[in-house]
Amino acid sequence: MVLLLLEGRDPPTLVETTRLMFTCLSCNQAKSSWLEVINSSDSLHDHIIFILQSSTNVDLLKNTGEFVDVLLDLQEDMCENWATAEFVQALLEAIKQIGLSHSQQLEIYFRILQLLSTTDTGAEVLVLCADAVEKPLVKYLNTVCDDEIVGIENKESCIASALSVLNILFSANEETSNRLIKDEKLIRVFVKILEPLYPWLQDIKKSTTNQSEKKHLLSEDSCNVEKTDLKCKNKDHASGTDEESSFNSEILEGLKQRDDKEFQHLEILYHIVEGFVYDYMFTLQMMIDSDNESDGEEETQKTDVTKFLSYLNDSCSRCRINYLVLTMKESINEAFNPTELLTDLAAKHKKERLARITADALAGRNLDRSDSNTDSQNNT
Incomplete structure (x- = not known):
């Protein structure tokens, strides 16, 4: 029933719906039943892509990113099933909206790209989109390293994800x-x-x-x-x-x-x-x-x-x-x-x-x- 709310286009409703989905999927007692519902859904992938591609609401992008991050981390086959060029492009659109200054939201989206890169299908799709994927990763790393003394504290995970994905592109794309x-x-x-x-x-x-x-x-x-x-x-x-x-x-x-x-x-x-x-x-x-x-x-x-x-x-x-x-x-x-x-x-x-x-x-x-x-x- 909750997934049906994603068919709407009302931002406040979507913000609360994605927050609820993330919270339930993060709960050990509830995640099993939620995964069953998610796996049986034929439209969730499309709804998520629509939100990532079109939303300018930072809270909605944050909640959606957190949900996708937990979902792909819990189920490796989701990384395979969701690894499409359209999904990667949608992630990049969301990253554009969030901006490339270091933030928790950016860390989440870079981690999603890294999760995709852990599967053969995901790595192949990222390589196909190499030019588009490379630009935000390189720009973020250059921004982090603009200061004379680079502070990596609290940025370790984000830097690691950016370098990990960039290395995949570097190794596989001439x-x-x-x-x-x-x-x-x-x-x-x-x-x-x-x-x-x-x-x-x-x-x-x-x-x-x-x-x-x-x-x-x-x-x-x-x-x-x-x-x-x-x-x-x-x-x-x-x-x-x-x-x-x-x-x-x-x-x-x-x-x-x-x-x-x-x-x-x-x-x-x-x-x-x-x-x-x-x-x-x-x-x-x-x-x-x-x-x-x-x-x-x-x-x-x-x-x-x-x-x-x-x-x-x-x-x-x-x-x-x-x-x-x-x-x-x-x-x-x-x-x-x-x-x-x-x-x-x-x-x-x-x-x-x-x-x-x-x-x-x-x-x-x-x-x-x-x-x-x-x-x-x-x-x-």
Whole structure:
């Protein structure tokens, strides 16, 4: 009965209907019955597309996005069934309406695109719509990286979704990969995101290695609290100590859960960046190999490589290059070593500063200085 309300065109009714659908689908007790109704509906997909394509109501787009996000996350076959060019175009229309400044709504829609990319059908449709899908993703990432110091806190999921989908397009669409490699803005996105991400993740990893010690100390503290409680009860029959101990334990557990969740989000983002950097360098290697077999394209390829290298050599701080090289180092496998390509290109094109910093990073000489033969005055 509720789904029939989607046939109407009254915005306030649609706002409340989509909110109810999202709430019920998010409820463990109710979601099973709702999924049965949704799966039996022949018109829901069309109604959702109509809302996404035509609505200018931000609340309606938010509620609809939340509903679709939960639905596709719960049922993988929905990602297959709803993966159509029309649906993707409708999502892009909604994104235009929401705007590309970071927001919860934008994060939801980027996550929907990422969910679609997890299935073969969804990935194929996204690649077919590559030009249209690429533009908002690249624009958002460039906007995030416009500031000199990039703040990724509370943006990890949105950045991860944007990079994940963009990597699908990069890996599967030759025009997209050629375009993104020719534009140094993509490597700029990598180094500027890695600058806060890499050390932040390392700090959390270090703190987790001490987790067992912390647990031991916490156990001792709890034991001491219990002993104190017993003494207090025997001497003064005091009350409230148990409640205080329980309260402190709840706070500690809450902090642990928050740290674990934060680490999970950062780790996901890092692995997405690491994989994309690897794919970027591997594609660059393939282009160079192809050029060596075709003299006609040699000059064009040389310009592309020089642009990429010049950006790193002339416009990146030592810190940013260092984190990029360490990330490449962690992605090395038997098939390809991206650090070897970077080292060879830096030497071949006489990018001495880049070559020196790369060698330092690979040798573990992570020098903490902003200058290395005058780091760029334009670290952007």
